[in-house]
Amino acid sequence: MKETTAKIVVAFALLLSACCGAYTAWRMSVTDDSMGDSYNDAALALIVDANASIRASGDVANHARAYMDFRVAVANESIAGEVFEANTDETMTDVLAEVQAQQGIPRTVAKSYFPQRFVLRDGSYNQRADTRANYATIVGRRTADASGPLADAASFRSKTDQLVVLLFVYAIIVLLLACTEIIPSPLVNTIIATVSSLVSIGLAIQTILIEQVVAK
Amino acid sequence: MMKRIVDRLNEFDGWIGVIIGIVTVFAGIVGMLQVHAGNLNTDYRAQTQRYSLDAMRIRSVGETMVSANLDYASRVEELLTQQQDLAELNGQTDAITTLGDAKDALTVISPAYGEPYASMGDKGPAAYEVDVYLRDATNAEQMRTFMQALDMAWDTKANTYIVHLTLLAVVLGLLGLCLVMSDIPRLMIFSTAIVITLITANWSIQTYREPLPAYSAPAVDAYVKAYTLAYQADVTGAVAAYDEAIAALPSYGDAHYERALLLYTEGKNDEALAGFAAARAAGYDVSSVDSWQSYLYLIVGDIANARTITVEWVKREPASPTALGTMIAVTAAEQDPAAVAAASKAMRDSAIATVADVRAKGNEPDEDFLYAIEEAADVIAELRDSEPIAGAPERSAEQALAIDAAIADARSLVTTLAFQLTPSAGSLQELTLGTKDENDSFVASDTFDNTSFDGIPLTVQATATGVTAGAHVLVKFYADGYEDESLRFIGDWDQASDGSASIDVPIDLGPSYVLPEGDYAVEVYIDGTLQGTRMAFVVE
Structure with missing residues (x-):
């Protein structure tokens, strides 16, 4: 084996490992960027969730208060009705009728401030269902579940970690190729260069495979 | 070579x-x-x-x-x-x-x-x-x-x-x-x-x-358990859970701090001090630890340690009203009236400069800032009124006067800064609480009942000296040691500058309102300066 041929093979191997290394570094950069994007998506989803939860709880709290007011108003109206029915004094009839009518006003007002579909048969107010309904309305079509983007981010993180190991292997290849400078045998240098070239190609293929794998 | x-x-x-x-x-x-x-x-x-x-x-x-x-x-x-x-x-x-x-x-x-x-x-x-x-x-x-x-x-x-x-x-x-x-x-x-x-x-x-930084999930679980037990007034359970958290993560600053607070509420001051020291060693917020440690050292009568901590604290945070207020408390516990006055002046100058700086930027001071000064005054008053520590030298009359002046100065400072007032020379002496009878005559009293203020104001009788017409008059009410701002009275001085004067303070928060039974106190401020001392009264 001629020394010139060996040097050409080594130079080719260096070029190939540099190109393959650059490709892996590029893909790692893209994966890293995607990880950042996923974390941003997760943060946005968390903000949507927090915003919707807070607004929904405000609405539900108002509904609960209105329902309590309604129950008090119903009791008061009922008491006014009892007084009206027990009345035997004709001169008081009109006054009591007016009182009864006025007692009905708060009931009507309070009733309009809570959705009646959430009042259950036992007289309780289904706050959980009201919260869910409000939450769904506020969230609309936006994503409020951060688990998906967080899982994506974890997947991208795993890929980045694997790709950086490949980059380390490229660095070892460069070291091996540098060692050819101090090895006098053209045959040994050619073998080193050939193996390095094959490993570089293998690492480039591995880069593609890592990218395609869907992390659990 | x-x-x-x-x-x-x-x-x-x-x-x-x-x-x-x-x-x-x-x-x-x-x-x-x-x-x-x-x-x-x-x-x-x-x-x-x-x-x-x-x-x-x-x-x-x-x-x-x-x-x-x-x-x-x-x-x-x-x-x-x-x-x-x-x-x-x-x-x-x-x-x-x-x-x-x-x-x-x-x-x-x-x-x-x-x-x-x-x-x-x-x-x-x-x-x-x-x-x-x-x-x-x-x-x-x-x-x-x-x-x-x-x-x-x-x-x-x-x-x-x-x-x-x-x-x-x-x-x-x-x-x-x-x-x-x-x-x-x-x-x-x-x-x-x-x-x-x-x-x-x-x-x-x-x-x-x-x-x-160390992290331990079991420690966090134990901490949460302890915190929620403490919230439900289960102090023993909470302390045990904090111990569990600390055992799982010895460098858990929050757990050391909260545990120490609980021990303090239980009256275990020495254990609380050790807990705060552990919180400090674990890297918990140093100002909070300084505040509690210096306070507790003052309570147990270890003035030297209180001074050491407070001096370092003031060095680190020279504009903190809490630190400067604690320094007044430390000097109050010692026997040097001049030092009390100097510490009081240091807090006043620092607070005025800080507030002026904030206002120059078009903002208003944080309420916590003013509250910290008020709290400092309360702490000094509390320590002044507490049982003397066994073996401590008796407080001289001069020292007592210096402490009273420092408390009054801190309380006045809060009012002048909050209302943007310039202290004036006018003052009131011989302040007395009471009400007026049907003949509009003042009847001095510090004990009232639910009906005492039914359409009748509380009256503060005093002797005025050089109070200018239109001076700012503020009367603060305290219920069980805390100010009830809904009862605050703010008005202008409309009486003679000198001589006998009476300030009628209506206690009227609605047609059916009566002042509930309890221990109360009032303070009278003229142009932001506290007149006399806080005057206590009881509603039975």
């Missing part, structure tokens, strides 16, 4: 190539560490954001629901009870039943009134709050604290590795230059490259070995 080295180096082109390869591998290792640290940094940052948002959401939602299901429902219950009492007075049996049914309905309308809380008695509301949000919010807040510490630690590591990579890039450049140089320049550049590589290698190892 030198020439021999240079000659050898000139022959070493191949070896320089190998060294370049070795440095490249080293850079690869540092690169891997950097990517790993960067990824963890991003991950912990995301978790910090997540727990921050979770804590905010859980607390906000929880407080909203508690305000409806507990606070509002209790007001409704109170209203229904009042109506029931009225119906009972009028003999309306049907109405009593109807209103009783409405009250019973609260158990199904409000979760806080249902089971299991209904059968828990006084502990029900706190248990409801814990279940609705406090447990989860505390957990999220603690997790945020830990994740934030880890985020910062990994961020520092990732950034340091970037510096290492930059240095290694410089080394690779220098080694590349070596190949085109010879003789002394080659030796110089080669030596520099090797030195930088060795420094970087050592630094990288140090960075890799740098310990990370």
Whole structure:
């Protein structure tokens, strides 16, 4: 084996490992960027969730208060009705009728401030269902579940970690190729260069495979 | 010798190539560490954001629901009870039943009134709050604290590795230059490259070995349990749970601090002091620890330690009203009236400068700032009035006067800063509390009943000296030691500048309002300056 041929093979191997290394570094950069994007998506989803939860709880709290007011108003109206029915004094009839009518006003007002579909048969107010309904309305079509983007981010993180190991292997290849400078045998240098070239190609293929794998 | 080295180096082109390869591998290792640290940094940052948002959401939602299901429902219950009492007075049996049914309905309308809380008695509301949000919010807040510490630690590591990579890039450049140089320049550049590589290698190892903030999930669980038990007034259970948290994570600053606070409320001052010391050692917020330790040292009579801590605290935070206020308390515990006056002046000057600075920027001072000054005055007054420590020297009359002046000065300072007043020379002496009878004559008294102020104001009788017309008059009311701002009286001086004067303070918060039974006190301010001292009265 001629020394010139060996040097050409080594130079080719260096070029190939540099190109393959650059490709892996590029893909790692893209994966890293995607990880950042996923974390941003997760943060946005968390903000949507927090915003919707807070607004929904405000609405539900108002509904609960209105329902309590309604129950008090119903009791008061009922008491006014009892007084009206027990009345035997004709001169008081009109006054009591007016009182009864006025007692009905708060009931009507309070009733309009809570959705009646959430009042259950036992007289309780289904706050959980009201919260869910409000939450769904506020969230609309936006994503409020951060688990998906967080899982994506974890997947991208795993890929980045694997790709950086490949980059380390490229660095070892460069070291091996540098060692050819101090090895006098053209045959040994050619073998080193050939193996390095094959490993570089293998690492480039591995880069593609890592990218395609869907992390659990 | 030198020439021999240079000659050898000139022959070493191949070896320089190998060294370049070795440095490249080293850079690869540092690169891997950097990517790993960067990824963890991003991950912990995301978790910090997540727990921050979770804590905010859980607390906000929880407080909203508690305000409806507990606070509002209790007001409704109170209203229904009042109506029931009225119906009972009028003999309306049907109405009593109807209103009783409405009250019973609260158990199904409000979760806080249902089971299991209904059968828990006084502990029900706190248990409801814990279940609705406090447990989860505390957990999220603690997790945020830990994740934030880890985020910062990994961020520092990732950034340091970037510096290492930059240095290694410089080394690779220098080694590349070596190949085109010879003789002394080659030796110089080669030596520099090797030195930088060795420094970087050592630094990288140090960075890799740098310990990370400790985190323990069982410790957080125990902390949350302890915190929620303390909220439900189970001090023994809470202390035991804090012990559990500390056993799981000895450097858990929050657990040491909260445990120490509980021990203080139990009157175990020495144990509380040890707990605060442990919190300090664990890196808990140093100002909070300073505040408690100096206060507790003053309570137990260890003035020297109180002074040591406070001096360091003031050095670190020279504009903190709490630190400066504590310094007054320390000097008050000693026997040097001049030192009390100097400490009082230091706080006054600092507070005035701080507020002027804030207002120059078009803002208003933070309420906590003014509250800290007021609290400092309360602490000094509390220590002044507390039982003397056994063996402590008796307080001289001069010292007592200096302490009273410092308390009055701090309280006046709060008022002048809050109302933007300029203290004037006018003053009131011989202040006396009382009411006026049907002949408009002043009747001095410090004991009243529920009907004393039924259409009748509280009167402060005094002798005025040089109070100018239109001077700002402020009367503050304190109920059980805390100011009730709803009773504040603000007016202008409309009486003679000198001589006998009386300030009528109406206590009227509504047609059916009566001042509840309790211990009260009033303070009178003229142009922001406290006149006399806080005057106590009782409503029986």
